[in-house]
Amino acid sequence: MSEKNTMQERNLQRLSASQRIGRFLVKFFTYAFLILMAVIILFPFYWMIISSLKSLEEYRLNVPTFWPQKVLLRNYAEAFTTASLGQLFYNTMIVGVVSTLLSLVITVLSAFAFARLEFKGRDTMFGLLLATMMIPGELFTITNYATVTSLGWMNTYRVLIVPFLVSVFYIYLLRQNFMQIPNELYLAAKVDGTSDLKYLWKVMVPLSLPTLISITILKMMGAWNSYIWPRLVANDEAHRMITNGLRNAFTETTGDVNYPVQMAAVAIVSAPLFLVFVFLRKYIMAGVSRSGIKG
Amino acid sequence: MVDNKQQWKAWLYLAPAIVLLLVFTVWPIFNTVRMAFLENYSGLKAAAGMQFEFGIGNFLKVVEYKRFIQCLKNTCILCVLTVPISTILALLIAVALNSIKFLQKGLQTIFFLPYVTNSIAIGMVFAAMFNIVGSFYGTENELIVTAGIINNVIEFFGGQHVNWINYGSTYEANMFVMVVYIVWNALPFKILVLLGGLQGINKQYYDAAKVDGTPRRRVFTHITVPLLSPMLAYVVITGFISGFKEYTSIVGIFGENMGPPDDAGRLNTMVGFIYDALETNSQGRASAAALILFAIILVVTLINNQVSKKRIHY
Amino acid sequence: MKVVLQNLTKIFPSRDKKAGKEVVAVNDFTFEIPDGKLIGLLGPSGCGKSTTLYMISGLQKPTSGKIFFGDDDVTELSTENRGIGLVFQNYALYPHMTVKQNILFPLQNLKGKDKLSKEEMQKRAYEAAKLVQIDELMERKPSELSGGQQQRVAIARALVKMPRVLLLDEPLSNLDARLRLQTREEIRRIQKETGITTVFVTHDQEEAMSISDMIVVMKLGVVQQIGKPQEVYDDPTNLFVAKFLGTPPINVLEGKVKGGKVYIGEDAVLEVSGVADQDVVIGIRPEGFELDENGPLHCALSNVEIMGRDVSIVSTNPASVNPLIRSIINADNKVDLGSKTVRYSVKPHKFFLFNKETEERIRYEVK
Numbered sequence: 001m002s003e004k005n006t007m008q009e010r011n012l013q014r015l016s017a018s019q020r021i022g023r024f025l026v027k028f029f030t031y032a033f034l035i036l037m038a039v040i041i042l043f044p045f046y047w048m049i050i051s052s053l054k055s056l057e058e059y060r061l062n063v064p065t066f067w068p069q070k071v072l073l074r075n076y077a078e079a080f081t082t083a084s085l086g087q088l089f090y091n092t093m094i095v096g097v098v099s100t101l102l103s104l105v106i107t108v109l110s111a112f113a114f115a116r117l118e119f120k121g122r123d124t125m126f127g128l129l130l131a132t133m134m135i136p137g138e139l140f141t142i143t144n145y146a147t148v149t150s151l152g153w154m155n156t157y158r159v160l161i162v163p164f165l166v167s168v169f170y171i172y173l174l175r176q177n178f179m180q181i182p183n184e185l186y187l188a189a190k191v192d193g194t195s196d197l198k199y200l201w202k203v204m205v206p207l208s209l210p211t212l213i214s215i216t217i218l219k220m221m222g223a224w225n226s227y228i229w230p231r232l233v234a235n236d237e238a239h240r241m242i243t244n245g246l247r248n249a250f251t252e253t254t255g256d257v258n259y260p261v262q263m264a265a266v267a268i269v270s271a272p273l274f275l276v277f278v279f280l281r282k283y284i285m286a287g288v289s290r291s292g293i294k295g
Numbered sequence: 296m297v298d299n300k301q302q303w304k305a306w307l308y309l310a311p312a313i314v315l316l317l318v319f320t321v322w323p324i325f326n327t328v329r330m331a332f333l334e335n336y337s338g339l340k341a342a343a344g345m346q347f348e349f350g351i352g353n354f355l356k357v358v359e360y361k362r363f364i365q366c367l368k369n370t371c372i373l374c375v376l377t378v379p380i381s382t383i384l385a386l387l388i389a390v391a392l393n394s395i396k397f398l399q400k401g402l403q404t405i406f407f408l409p410y411v412t413n414s415i416a417i418g419m420v421f422a423a424m425f426n427i428v429g430s431f432y433g434t435e436n437e438l439i440v441t442a443g444i445i446n447n448v449i450e451f452f453g454g455q456h457v458n459w460i461n462y463g464s465t466y467e468a469n470m471f472v473m474v475v476y477i478v479w480n481a482l483p484f485k486i487l488v489l490l491g492g493l494q495g496i497n498k499q500y501y502d503a504a505k506v507d508g509t510p511r512r513r514v515f516t517h518i519t520v521p522l523l524s525p526m527l528a529y530v531v532i533t534g535f536i537s538g539f540k541e542y543t544s545i546v547g548i549f550g551e552n553m554g555p556p557d558d559a560g561r562l563n564t565m566v567g568f569i570y571d572a573l574e575t576n577s578q579g580r581a582s583a584a585a586l587i588l589f590a591i592i593l594v595v596t597l598i599n600n601q602v603s604k605k606r607i608h609y
Numbered sequence: 610m611k612v613v614l615q616n617l618t619k620i621f622p623s624r625d626k627k628a629g630k631e632v633v634a635v636n637d638f639t640f641e642i643p644d645g646k647l648i649g650l651l652g653p654s655g656c657g658k659s660t661t662l663y664m665i666s667g668l669q670k671p672t673s674g675k676i677f678f679g680d681d682d683v684t685e686l687s688t689e690n691r692g693i694g695l696v697f698q699n700y701a702l703y704p705h706m707t708v709k710q711n712i713l714f715p716l717q718n719l720k721g722k723d724k725l726s727k728e729e730m731q732k733r734a735y736e737a738a739k740l741v742q743i744d745e746l747m748e749r750k751p752s753e754l755s756g757g758q759q760q761r762v763a764i765a766r767a768l769v770k771m772p773r774v775l776l777l778d779e780p781l782s783n784l785d786a787r788l789r790l791q792t793r794e795e796i797r798r799i800q801k802e803t804g805i806t807t808v809f810v811t812h813d814q815e816e817a818m819s820i821s822d823m824i825v826v827m828k829l830g831v832v833q834q835i836g837k838p839q840e841v842y843d844d845p846t847n848l849f850v851a852k853f854l855g856t857p858p859i860n861v862l863e864g865k866v867k868g869g870k871v872y873i874g875e876d877a878v879l880e881v882s883g884v885a886d887q888d889v890v891i892g893i894r895p896e897g898f899e900l901d902e903n904g905p906l907h908c909a910l911s912n913v914e915i916m917g918r919d920v921s922i923v924s925t926n927p928a929s930v931n932p933l934i935r936s937i938i939n940a941d942n943k944v945d946l947g948s949k950t951v952r953y954s955v956k957p958h959k960f961f962l963f964n965k966e967t968e969e970r971i972r973y974e975v976k
Contacts, residue, residue: 106312109309117301118302147318228566
């Protein structure tokens with residue numbers, strides 16, 4: 001009897017030992033795969049940064065160095081002047097901040113109307129708005145290009161801001177958020193004689209702050225990354241946006257380019273995005289998972 | 296009347312949005328369609344008072360245009376290659392991420408990093424990485440110039456360096472670089488959505504499967520993938536839509552040239568074609584191309600919806 | 610298959626790392642579940658009943674102690690090798706599979722010598738479905754079923770591989786009141802028909818009492834009492850068990866024992882022997898009162914609720930821990946609603962004394 005028991009125990013132990021090995025192998029390969037992928041994902045960033053710190057001679061070495069022999073910050077200064085990044089930053093910030101602020105006001109007001117006010121044709125209109133999200137932006141751009149030309153808006157800040165103030169997607173996002181706020185709160189505010197705007201400002205906006213922050217970040221990122229439209233309508237020195245400026249300053253992409261300086265410029269342009277990401281990751285991820293739209 | 300007051304207020308709140316939408320969204324829809332159906336419409340000539348006949352000539356011209364077919368082909372190849380690759384990779388990464396605890400948050404952050412980048416800027420980094428070792432601007436120039444790390448690595452392992460993107464590079468090599476870059480760029484969003492979906496699956500399904508002794512592979516194919524199918528459909532459809540609108544990532548690597556120095560426009564896409572037409576003031580042709588792009592996206596979406604209806608059962 | 614739990618203990622590390630306090634979910638649980646019986650694990654939420662169930666299932670590993678199925682030590686055995694069926698609280702039916710596919714799923718996992726032919730699988734699935742009376746619904750999706758039907762599918766899925774032990778986690782909590790009555794009879798029937806040792810978890814004492822062969826009352830990870838439902842009800846070992854079982858709940862009053870008499874306030878309600886003089890907590894079942902014009906217990910009458918066969922008399926007494934005292938008596942007794950007081954005598958076997966500090970039962974003999 002006791003012998004049989006020990007036999008069984010040994011069997012069980014062996015079974016769980018082989019299971020343990022199996023589990024360990026699965027864990028090992030999981031981590032190996034993830035870390036390999038993470039390295040691939042990170043490599044371009046790493047390469048950008050170390051290249052931006054190398055001298056041109058070091059960059060051109062036949063056997064590449066994976067850490068600069070001598071850290072050169074000079075490339076950054078050169079990049080800044082070569083691409084006149086100062087002016088580009090300034091232009092982009094103006095466009096980004098102004099368009100974000102105006103866009104937020106318009107989005108909040110529209111989302112409120114769609115979420116809380118009763119008016120004729122509300123649902124039809126909202127449905128039509130959502131339908132326009134299907135249409136590729138290029139279809140609008142063709143006519144908008146003509147429109148802003150005839151308005152005489154070429155090469156102004158206006159042309160970079162106004163056409164993109166209304167985003168159906170942001171209205172949709174915020175409306176969904178507003179709808180989750182119980183209507184009783186609105187009715188209670190009405191009973192207390194609170195005005196709509198005050199209610200909006202004191203109740204709705206604070207309660208949907210995470211969404212508003214997501215919208216702000218996405219909008220700012222949009223301004224930072226926009227390329228096609230600015231290139232079409234505002235490609236002069238005084239209004240040029242950062243992405244355009246970067247591309248224009250380094251038209252040569254392949255061959256014998258001063259890569260360290262170019263990489264320094266790329267790093268400078270990427271830095272603000274990284275900072276935003278590091279501090280506001282949660283909001284970006286929340287907004288992005290619902291959009292699928294870059295910027 | 297309270298009702299009337301609400302109506303009036305609603306329109307007041309909506310006024311700014313409506314005005315802007317009318318000018319920059321609604322009018323363009325009509326006008327673009329109008330321009331597409333006016334023969335050889337050009338903004339410049341219209342300004343000069345020229346009249347245009349109604350017809351479908353723009354569409355015919357676009358379709359016959361050799362460059363357009365090339366653009367369509369490029370776009371389709373990129374879509375067909377990058378969407379499955381990035382979806383499968385993202386699925387594997389998301390499942391792996393979901394199965395671990397230690398380092399999960401840190402790795403998740405790393406995998407999201409490419410999202411917050413400027414696709415032109417990072418495209419320039421990829422261009423640097425894929426640069427050639429050896430001569431460029433033809434064989435007559437024997438000057439040895441800048442190396443790219445990818446070719447360094449290939450040579451380190453004893454391989455022959457490849458002319459990825461420089462003068463004289465092949466179409467296949469160009470496409471390879473584009474696919475790598477687009478997949479790299481597309482991963483974060485897909486991982487984010489799929490991981491969110493995985494975390495939303497009730498743990499009890501996995502406990503139930505465990506009680507029944509379900510093998511790992513079967514759990515993946517019979518439980519995880521079906522329960523994740525709405526998210527998979529979502530990333531596939533958004534992947535196709537952004538694939539058909541691919542443009543800036545190519546500008547990032549190849550510049551406005553949209554191809555290696557010796558073959559400008561070789562990698563041009565649908566969107567690129569539209570802008571080229573716009574810049575030569577051929578609004579009619581640009582509009583027709585935009586409508587074709589829209590039609591393609593619409594069809595892809597509808598097909599996807601149909602497939603989803605059949606494949607997603609709950 | 611009997612199931613033996615031996616000094617079973619589960620300690621969860623604290624979630625809040627700074628506080629560093631671990632949680633003892635189950636503490637030193639020893640019990641032998643007899644073969645072929647239906648056992649109810651009963652207790653308020655957080656008492657460790659679900660943790661116990663999950664440890665039996667193998668989804669959670671005990672911190673210490675052992676689990677035996679028959680004579681086999683299964684403590685280290687992983688879930689899939691234990692041969693158990695588990696019905697989850699939310700059923701965990703795969704939403705993308707039909708009822709049939711759900712029931713077939715466990716069979717399709719079998720491999721090696723256990724592997725079944727397609728026909729055999731179908732046959733077993735239909736048998737299981739018939740047993741729980743859902744064989745008409747085989748092609749439906751879970752979302753097209755009512756809660757009660759989903760429950761049956763979940764049970765069929767658990768039974769189809771002929772488990773040695775069937776485990777049910779709060780099987781009735783997601784059903785509405787009527788379905789609950791019906792389903793609990795159904796579970797009883799299925800258990801009887803299959804003869805599989807079954808353990809289920811519930812926080813609803815009525816549910817546990819009505820269908821279990823034995824109940825295990827737990828509180829904060831510690832087993833309070835194990836026994837047949839009626840025995841536990843009639844003979845609770847402590848105040849917690851007495852309070853937890855029974856609807857309406859037991860009336861709890863403060864009192865004292867002095868000179869062989871139990872006092873509630875000034876009223877000497879019962880003469881007892883074998884109890885030292887002390888302050889006590891008194892528990893009287895609602896059915897433990899008898900209307901008695903000369904009864905020793907005086908209460909202020911507040912209301913009489915007619916319930917058909919019985920009446921429920923609601924009264925107050927300053928010694929009562931709860932605001933109201935509720936007694937249930939036969940409706941033949943007439944109560945004068947006009948009077949201000951109601952007088953009771955008490956039935957000794959429905960009248961329990963508990964230690965004021967430990968809340969343990971104080972046993973006594975009636976003089």
